[in-house]
Amino acid sequence: MSRIDREDVERVARLARLRLSDEEAAEMTADLDRILGYVDLLEEVSTEGVEPTAHVIPLATPLRxxxxxxxLPPEVAVANAPASEGTAFAVPKVLDDEAEG
Amino acid sequence: MSFRPDYEVVIGLEVHVQLRTRTKLFSTAAVSYGDEPNHHTTPVCLALPGALPVLNGQAVELAVRAGIATNCEVHPRSIFARKNYFYPDLPKGYQISQFEEPLATGGWLDVEFEDEKGELTTKRVGITRIHMEEDAGKSLHDGSAVDSHIDLNRAGVPLIEIVSEPDMRSPAEAGAYLRKLRAILRTVEASDADMEKGQFRCDANVSLRRHGDTQLGTRTETKNVNSFRFVEAAIEAEVERQARCLDEGEEIRQATLGYDADADRLFVMRMKENADDYRYFPDPDLIPLVIEEARIEQIRAGLPELPDRRRARLADEHGLTAAEAAKLVASAALADFFESAVAAGAPARAAAHWLTREVAACLNERDLEIEATALVPDAFASLLELVETGRLTARSARELLPELLEGGGDPAALVSERGLEAVSDEGALEVLADEVLASNPKAIASYRDGDKKSLNFLMGQVMKKTQGKADPARVRQILAGKLDGS
Structure with a gap:
């Protein structure tokens, strides 16, 4: 059974704002399926009583x-932007329905 | 609730609070307000390649204070996560927030509000969680017809999000919760919570259900309302809208709404067909935030007196009613003023009475906090003393109040300057009473026939002659003595 299907790939691509061609989507589906299959190997290890590991460094975050x-000087802050207006970044007009998510 | 008795209203609130720090959450850029675009950024704020976040210790301390003050359990370990979405004012393409292991959970606030009968009621509202996160930048849409402009001064400013349980049942309860929350955050100095500057922003989740239903109805979320009055009005408008839909047999559709205060109208920002998919995952750039238990206890011990305790103390020490004490502590400034006035010699109960009624009414009318007025506790204490000693009638004191709030000054001096002294000279009052009686034989006759209301009329005549500067109770005594005695 495949671990990931074409629909999952298309949904993730949409969330990541990636435009995939049919070929790329098919290729990506197969690749991701193989990667997840590899990760599945870990399922064989018993993790009873082991805390999920998000970080391997046994440290607490340092505080500043x-x-x-x-x-940064404001001119420097916007220097690399494709477009700016005064010291503001200029971007194509934002439509409301593009907001979050 | 009175305006929709057929439905139960269920309200949960999410409040974003800007922490009172000098620098941003993960960068050393200054927190500012109203400056020119992009004057406060570092490579971290701009998400330049290779820039790494370093957590602001003061922000952590303030968030812990907020957690303790809202009766949460503050967790010694919490995790920063990436909330992924795309928007031009979010340079990294994700917001650093907390998701699975937030800083604090399981708190509550006891909220006081007036029920439909005008009686003071207390209700406990649960707090689900408090997590730390960074603010986004600002998109400016009005500068040009073709472009939007992005200002990242605000990007990365430290926030906490305080999520309540869906425990509120009316706009008034929601308003009371927000006021209490804001008073607490200001008391512990976690935030200035200036709503006009967007330092205290509220999202309201509202749903309706038939009484007795145990399942929650479909909810809508009204975003970013930034005044108490607007929150209550927005919720009221949304309740009305949902009730109309349900009356018509329509389904409520999940949506994110905005509130247009000018038109008192809600508008749809977007419909939510699917659950949000932010693909949260632990931020690999940040290792767990660990706060020693001892540090949490140290912060707890250092907190100032919180409003609930202060209310109990004020009621206890000064014999105030629960309602008066609650009204005083709803604003730390008002409670401070009360205590200073009492220290300056004001009789406590009279001070509480005047502050929570006459003074509060004047402040409300002007939309002011007490500290923004020219009235100082010493002057207020001497005003009350003039009333207590009978040199000034309550009525004249009320009339003087707006002037003292606006222009300040010494009440005693104002009273003599204006000739407002109460007529307390017994002899003078007797003469006036005799004059009034002599010219109103009819009223005397009907009083003696048993119409006791005639006394009020006669009293009014005497008060008029003193221009309201006599103690009405004393005038009544004198008149009654003359009528019943002779």
């Missing part, structure tokens, strides 16, 4: 003091 430091 709340002190402002050097900021």
């Amino acid at each position: 003091d709340d002190v402002p430091a050097e900021e």
Whole structure:
């Protein structure tokens, strides 16, 4: 049984704003299926009582003091943008239905 | 609820609160308001390649304070996660938030509000969770017809999101919850919670169900309402809209709404056909946030007196009613003012009475907090003293109040300047009473025939002659003495 189908790939591609051709989608479905199959190997290991590992470093996150430091000059901040207006980034007009999600 | 008795209204609130820090959550750029676009950014804010987040310790401390103050369990370990979505004001393509292991869970607030009968009621509203996250930038749509402009000054500003249980049953309860929450956050100085600056923003989830139903109805979410009054109005409008749909047998469709305060109207921002899919996963750039239990206890011990405890103390120490004490502590500034006035010699119960009624009414009318007025506790104490000692009638004091709030000044001086002294000279009152009686034989006759209301008329005549500057109770005594005695 396949672990991932064409529909899953298309949905994830849409969420990631990727446009896949038919060929690419088919290729991607097969690739992802193989990758998930490889990951399935891990299912064979018993993880009873083991906490999910999000990070392998046995450290707590370091905290920083709340002190402002050097900021980018605004002209530098927008320097690499394809378009800017004053010190604002300019982007194609945003439509409401593109908001979040 | 009175306006839709056939349905039960179910309200849950999500509040985004800006923490009171100098720098952003993961970058050393300054937190600012109203500055020119992109004047406060670092490579982290812009998501430049290779830039890595470093967590602001002060933001963590303030979030812990908020958690403790709302009776949450603060977890010694929490995890930052990426919430993935695309929008131009979100440079990384994800927001750093917390998902599966938030900072704090399982809290509650006791919320006081007036029920339909105008009686003070207390209700416990559950708090599901508090998590830390970063704010997005700002999209400016009005600058040009073809472009939107993006300002990233706000991108990365530290927020906490406080999610309530769906425990509220009316707009008034929701309003009371928000006011209480804001008062607490300001008391512990976790946030300035200035609503006009967007530091306290509310999303309201609203659904209706028939009384007795145990399942929740389909809900809608009204986004980013930024005043208490608008939240209540927006919820009321949404309840009305859903009730009309249900009356017609229509289904409620899941949607995200916006509220147009000018038109008192909701508009659909988007319909939600599918559940949001943010593909959360632990942020590989950030290892777990660990706060020692001892540190949490240290923060707890350092918190100032919270509104609930203060209310109990004020009621207890000064013999105030529960309603008065609740109204005083609803604004920390008002409660501070009360305590200063009492320290300056004001009689406590009179002070509470005046502050929660006359003064509160004046403040409401002007939409002001007490500290923004020219009235100082010392002057307020001497105003009350003038009333207590009978030198000023309550009526004259009420009339003087707006002037003291706007222009300040010494009440005693104002009273003599204006000739507002109460007529308390017994001899003078006797003479006035005699004059009134002499010119109103009819009223005297009907009083003696048993029409006791005639006394009110006679009293009114005497008060008029003193221009309202006599103690009405004393005038009544004098008149009654003359009528019943002779």
